[in-house]
Amino acid sequence: MLSALEKYDPQIFELLTQEKARQSASIRLIPSENYVSKAVMQATGSCLTNKYAEGYPSKRYYEGQQVTDLIESIATQRAKKIFHADHANVQSYSGSVANIAAYASLLSPGDTIMGLSLPYGGHLTHGWKVSLTSKIYNSVQYELNHDTGRLDFDQIRDLAKKHRPKMIISGATAYPREIEFDKFDEIAREVGAYHLSDIAHISGLVIAGIHISPVPYADIVSTTTHKTLRGPRGGMLLCKEEHAKKVDKAVFPGLQGGPHMHTITAIAVALAEADTNEFVEYAKQIVKNAKRLADKLLESGFDLVSGGTDNHLLLIDLRNKNVLGKPVAKALDRAGIVSNYNTIPNDPSTPFNPSGLRIGTPAVTTRGMKEDQMDIIGNAIKTVVENVDNESVLEKVRKEMLLLCSNFPVPDHFIIPPKN
Ligand code: DSN
Numbered sequence: 001m002l003s004a005l006e007k008y009d010p011q012i013f014e015l016l017t018q019e020k021a022r023q024s025a026s027i028r029l030i031p032s033e034n035y036v037s038k039a040v041m042q043a044t045g046s047c048l049t050n051k052y053a054e055g056y057p058s059k060r061y062y063e064g065q066q067v068t069d070l071i072e073s074i075a076t077q078r079a080k081k082i083f084h085a086d087h088a089n090v091q092s093y094s095g096s097v098a099n100i101a102a103y104a105s106l107l108s109p110g111d112t113i114m115g116l117s118l119p120y121g122g123h124l125t126h127g128w129k130v131s132l133t134s135k136i137y138n139s140v141q142y143e144l145n146h147d148t149g150r151l152d153f154d155q156i157r158d159l160a161k162k163h164r165p166k167m168i169i170s171g172a173t174a175y176p177r178e179i180e181f182d183k184f185d186e187i188a189r190e191v192g193a194y195h196l197s198d199i200a201h202i203s204g205l206v207i208a209g210i211h212i213s214p215v216p217y218a219d220i221v222s223t224t225t226h227k228t229l230r231g232p233r234g235g236m237l238l239c240k241e242e243h244a245k246k247v248d249k250a251v252f253p254g255l256q257g258g259p260h261m262h263t264i265t266a267i268a269v270a271l272a273e274a275d276t277n278e279f280v281e282y283a284k285q286i287v288k289n290a291k292r293l294a295d296k297l298l299e300s301g302f303d304l305v306s307g308g309t310d311n312h313l314l315l316i317d318l319r320n321k322n323v324l325g326k327p328v329a330k331a332l333d334r335a336g337i338v339s340n341y342n343t344i345p346n347d348p349s350t351p352f353n354p355s356g357l358r359i360g361t362p363a364v365t366t367r368g369m370k371e372d373q374m375d376i377i378g379n380a381i382k383t384v385v386e387n388v389d390n391e392s393v394l395e396k397v398r399k400e401m402l403l404l405c406s407n408f409p410v411p412d413h414f415i416i417p418p419k420n
Helices: 004-008 010-024 038-044 066-083 095-106 132-136 153-163 181-191 203-207 241-255 261-274 277-299 325-334 362-366 371-385 391-407
Strands: 087-089 112-116 138-142 167-170 194-198 220-224 235-239 313-317 340-342 356-360
Touching: 004 010, 038 261, 066 087, 066 203, 066 235, 066 261, 087 241, 095 132, 095 167, 095 194, 095 220, 095 235, 095 241, 112 153, 138 153, 153 181, 167 181, 181 194, 203 277, 235 241, 261 277, 277 313, 277 362, 277 371, 325 340, 325 356, 325 371, 325 391, 362 371, 371 391
Parallel strands: 112 138, 112 167, 167 194, 194 220
Antiparallel strands: 087 235, 220 235, 313 356, 340 356
């Protein structure tokens, strides 16, 4: 029987089928991507996409909120419980919007913010020069230590004392080590700054207790919901009670109109899934897999920024391989391994053709892969890096990856048992 989509729009149906096949037949190592459960997918594609709900539960500007109020309240309660937060706002459309809302809630235009520079692993919205955040606010950027590839708290403290930012941002998009949120907080208190912590990448690890949580320290915590947290694409803010009203006002009506209720519904489901022992085991395996992949790559002569990983991602410094990140990422893609090229600290090359490659293990771990499979993937990466222009070798690797994928099918069907 033809599905409605197949019947109505065969062209889009065909493209979706191709994308599903691509996701199934490739080893997806982009550390910010994952596969959601059937329950999350179902909630995302639900009738809640039809509903406007401007406002907050019991204070809406449209009628017909009998169900939406309940769903948003459940999502908020679950977020508060799982992160041990005073307050949660689940309406942000994305992590970027969540960060801008966090600024808007506590800062005025022209105030100084201080975040990790993008080429060192910070996010665009942490004040990088092409982002609106550096135009609205005066942006000061800290870097990683060039020798260790790690956060350098002496440098961060010196910069904070010099520039007296009103807000310091901790968190990153390409940092393989544990982030000492307590140290950030100490510096923020020293200079009288607010502390925003962006845990988009690691929120699933924080929930599972395998990365320190910033919630006890930071004034506001932002996260996306689709990376290690394994929910739909969305954003979320957590904060101390004293900032709750300001945060809510900044999200709506400050920045957004109607919240995406289908996404909020799916966030609620993802949070229930994350509140299980299965999820904790999953998160632990993500880190075990990343560490094993790191060991395998080090053994094969690769340089890793900071020498390894504590979390879900690795940053390969390709300079000793005499090849840049972009041709490697493209060759890997042809060989069935999907990654992204990335800058490394103090990169001698350009951001559009940098010296590094960023890989991570959340998606392959969802497929059920473990340490033995990381060895296979590590060997495949080595072969590809040494044969970037050799199409027959890449084709051989692609077949090996296809076999690996067929042994670990996409968890189209994975169901996390609900907690009783
Ligand atoms: N694009 C996200 C990532 O890949 O880390 C950050 O926004």
